[in-house]
Amino acid sequence: MPSLPLAGIRIAVTRARAQSDALTQPLEALGAQVISIPTIEVRGPDSWSTLDNAIARLPEFDFLVLTSVNGVQKLLERLAVAGRGAAELEHVEVGAIGPATAAELEAAGIRVNFVPKSYRAEGLLDALEKRDLAGKRFLIPRAKVARDVVPRVLAERGAHVEVVEAYQTGLPSLDRDGLRALLDPVPDLVTFTSSSTAFNFARLVEDRAEPGAVSPADIRAASIGPITSETARSLGFHVVVEAAEYTIPGLVAAIRRYFASRQPSGA
Secondary structure, eight states: OOOOTTTTOEEEEOSOGGGTHHHHHHHHHTTOEEEEOOOOEEEOOSOSHHHHHHHHTGGGOSEEEEOSHHHHHHHHHHHHHTTOOGGGGTTSEEEESSHHHHHHHHHTTOOOOBOOSSSSHHHHHHHTTTSOOTTOEEEEEEESSOOOHHHHHHHHTTOEEEEEEEEEEEOOOOOHHHHHHHTSSOOSEEEESSHHHHHHHHHHHHHTOOTTOOOGGGOEEEESSHHHHHHHHHTTOEEEEEOSSSSHHHHHHHHHHHHHHTSOTTO
16 A cells, blocks of 8 residues: 655644644645644734724725735624624625635625735735725734735825734744754754744744754745745745645645655656
């Protein structure tokens, strides 16, 4: 019986613990030994007032743009607190960056009007390229720290953009001995599904640096897309895998191709 394609391969998953199964399960199904090293902890903002105020003014907006599953979940939580639901968004054009974000919205009964072909900020701008946005009002609930390219370009096209903090990410606690054990031996691959996972993993490694410890240069990384790859490389990681489609299934497929290409011919 032929072995599974990732049999004997140790892969570290750095997603938040609550979201890791989406990547862990398909990798394990392919035979990988998966090590969970969560580098992100999703938290609410320091204050909900800005998001709650925007929700109270939903009729003012023409577009609602969600950039992550976390943003969707926090928006839905605050809608529920305000005694509101999906019906409050019927007048708004809803955009979602990535199929996972769109699926989270649709599962809540929210109609998604557009999903960019490219699952990154620039793809959203391409999707709206032919639209007259002058005077249109956009609401973008997102992470406390995020790239500013979308709000900036929308504003340049005459739109009124309101970016509100829906959540923030932090670094989970992980003791030195626990991390050392997880990285001994060094995994064959460490996966990064966002720039934040790469940045925080680098912090975990560097904060616990000691003679003989693992450094970013020792890590072969698999990235979900070019923005994450750029961040990972800037931190010193050796990016050997980049997903062609910037999704979790796309990342799994790229990892499978990478290890298949390393097999001796005829194996």
